[in-house]
Amino acid sequence: MKKLINRPENVVAESLAGLVAAHSDLLTLSQNPLFVAWKDAPVSGKVGIISGGGSGHEPLHVGYVGRGMLDAACPGDVFTSPTPDQIEAATRAVDSGAGVLHVIKNYTGDVMNFELAAELCQAEGIQVETVLVDDDVAVKDSLYTAGRRGVGATVLVEKICGAAAEQGHKLSAVAAIGKEVNQRTRSIGIALTSCTVPAAGKPTFEIGDQEMEFGIGIHGEPGRSRMQIKTARDVVRMMTEEVVRDLPFQSGDSVIALVNGMGGTPLIELYLVFGEMIEVCREKGINVVRPLVGNYITALEMAGCSITLLKADDRLLTLWDAPVHTAGLRWGR
Amino acid sequence: MKKLINRPENVVAESLAGLVAAHSDLLTLSQNPLFVAWKDAPVSGKVGIISGGGSGHEPLHVGYVGRGMLDAACPGDVFTSPTPDQIEAATRAVDSGAGVLHVIKNYTGDVMNFELAAELCQAEGIQVETVLVDDDVAVKDSLYTAGRRGVGATVLVEKICGAAAEQGHKLSAVAAIGKEVNQRTRSIGIALTSCTVPAAGKPTFEIGDQEMEFGIGIHGEPGRSRMQIKTARDVVRMMTEEVVRDLPFQSGDSVIALVNGMGGTPLIELYLVFGEMIEVCREKGINVVRPLVGNYITALEMAGCSITLLKADDRLLTLWDAPVHTAGLRWGR
């Protein structure tokens, strides 16, 4: 294992200390229980938005705390969901009285820990609503699975809900928009290498020099299938077609498209992937009106990428375009 | 070699196509000769700024084309400097009559190709000035070397010169500011893994599981020395001390600090590195007033990082804070 760390058990705490030091104009760190909050939260009258999950997906979620996105984020240990006390404390810290939205990626651990926290919060009289993100088409949503994983859509849900809250929508409306974004979004991911959980010390899976994993999540878990590595053109076509077929996206649709790196794939490749993806979309009459290319929801140093499409309309585009100022996403005033 | 590409010889062209498609509001692509230009260039009366160098360092340079930074960038093949015809054409394209600044990283190839281009431009009556970036303290600047390499300072020079040009400074003044930034900046880098040049197909250097390269550049070239891997704390202390000693930075100095990832190191580690670096600075009475943490000047998928410090003053901070809107760096209006 080659990492720029001190001791595996301190990675999360030490990285958060660095993050908050680098963005001291924007962020504060609560130590016990652990969460990162926007300095200006709670904003009077504004719905609070929090999210959380295992660490190792940076900039998600801690990098999305700030104006126009999250009011707080609860980082768990690497790939381990946070605990209810963190979530409860963060919820309390950002509630202005207008209630708090929990954005939860659909993993058994996250769901249960947020559920426990929500029970605690509601007992204290804080209004809590939930958006469950489950956009990964690699997983069948059936009785025989824990449902689809939450992946790339999380970034879009957090950005768009953040803008809606900023515009003064009330909790139920912000939650409804978040659910709508999730319903209109589909993603798929692939990996060329495994990642290494610091405390585990070795790669989560072994993979040959000529192999790739298709349909992976963001935790170094094996994907839906293993196959021979292909050209970017072929890989991206397979990925895009799975995503398009699922919603389905149709000719004439306008989409927000996220080409996301898993952490170890350089930008030169991600832009190449974006170029290939847009070709497939063009063929199908799908119009990419807002592109986002980079490392936005990662799996440590895994090499690979994911593709996320959101079927947009004018309202969602306006919310997307609204100013955002966080460590990981920034535009507008 | 595991990369999301089609054919090694097309990586640069295909990646640029994706970049320009993703940022079509900002960028245009000239095909023959190859360069990326800001849509609004030339801006009447404004000094043009161009840079260029081998590809594989993304977002540098093409990702820094836009408002408040570069007017154009000339990408060479991976790790190979661009050719004079590209540089000449880009210079011509962005000259509003106010002249054009060439920001050049100090590598023999870049220097000679820019030199040839500048001769051609001057023959056409275009005013050209040059800032040579050479901030890498790992290399001795002596008769016995090609001088210091240009690394992290390049990002700072491009940003600050871009702001100066935007504010209406004339060519000689913009060049003088660029040179000043370079003189006040020092950097050093380390690598945990090699990168693989796509056309070469295998890692540039072999490195053991317990080894790191200290004092590397951004081309997968071996560093100044190889050593046992250490904790982030120890590595960052060694790095920061080399940088601080060289200028030297002194107690009471205010600095802009860049903790830069080489492409394969995840953000969770880069923030941890930033946290360690700021500790060392604090000890030495150096005040980090503007931090930047992320992948800004990379070496393909190499794992590792670099640390860059710029001794700032109010004028440089104002230029640093000025709005910038590029694919790779964005803030302000």
Added chain:
Amino acid sequence: MKLTIDFFIAWLRSLRQCFSENRDYLTRLDSAIGDADHGINMERGFSAVYEQLEKQSPKTVEELLKLTAMTLIRTVGGASGPLYGTFFLRASAATSGKSELAVEDLVTLFEAGLGGIIQRGKAEPGDKTMVDAWIPAIAAVKACAAQSPGDPAETLQKAAEAAETGMRNTIPLQARKGRASYLGERSVGHQDPGATSTFLMLDAAARVAENS
């Protein structure tokens, strides 16, 4: 031996070492069909429980199990945190007022705990989860309780053996809950990490009982 608070304290303290020894084993199992953290999660949780027991002195089994529950919920995270946390929370309630447990009380305790796991996680038998270790274990405890007066040490030994069988029987199953379910058919052929940690907990209990 008697199932008093001393036994439960000794058992819970022993789990620190148990999960530190089995950390890599559990994490390796979780690498194959999960996210390579189950051993790390269990070690973190039961180290925290151990530390709590250094600082606090719960007076009753009920308080002790509740402290364990809250500590696990606050430190483990992931799926196993709320599941084992809920197990101990319900187990605590089921021991209310008792200072010594008979073998029949163990049935009540385990059934309450498992009820919590099932309510939280909605897993059914055969879904390839920790539930598949608890069910045969509890059946074994019930069988011992039927031959009164059951011997606690022997009962826990039988429970551990049954859990081990349940654990091994998860190997051919296809996961339908938790992270492993994302793998579909690729989850077949691997032993469930949570069923394994359940076996290890019961096995530790049996060993503490045997030596006390």
Added chain:
Amino acid sequence: MKLTIDFFIAWLRSLRQCFSENRDYLTRLDSAIGDADHGINMERGFSAVYEQLEKQSPKTVEELLKLTAMTLIRTVGGASGPLYGTFFLRASAATSGKSELAVEDLVTLFEAGLGGIIQRGKAEPGDKTMVDAWIPAIAAVKACAAQSPGDPAETLQKAAEAAETGMRNTIPLQARKGRASYLGERSVGHQDPGATSTFLMLDAAARVAENS
């Protein structure tokens, strides 16, 4: 054989295959002390020259060498692009008005070319660059020119042999120019890629001369 335009065309065309065959070899040398692209650069440059020669028909040696120079400058990049480009540009000027070159003219051509390399790159002998292959090669050509009438094929053979020696002699040197100089003492023990491509160019010339 005669050093007419046909010889130079045949030589330059042969360099496409030469550098495609030696691409990985040169890149491997450049990996050790550089950035792993010298073979790729040379292959790209001389493929482009080959293509130009399919499309255009320069009438004189001067035009041919100038076309080669401009093509290399436009396609190679890196350090070697401007250096070899300048070499051919100066070489072109040195052949002005000649339709057949004598061995003495080769001296003029190579010296002009090397002068360009040195002016552009400021390398001195012993800096571990391509200059260290050119200098002994040119000395060998001069020696042949002294015994008039020198035989072109034999001259080029001697030049190639001398370049090879110069190339091997770069191994113990510490680089003082170009990328390899960043390595300081770590550059010792490795053969310079640019000196190697210079040898390969001359070796190809000798072989074309021998077979024509």
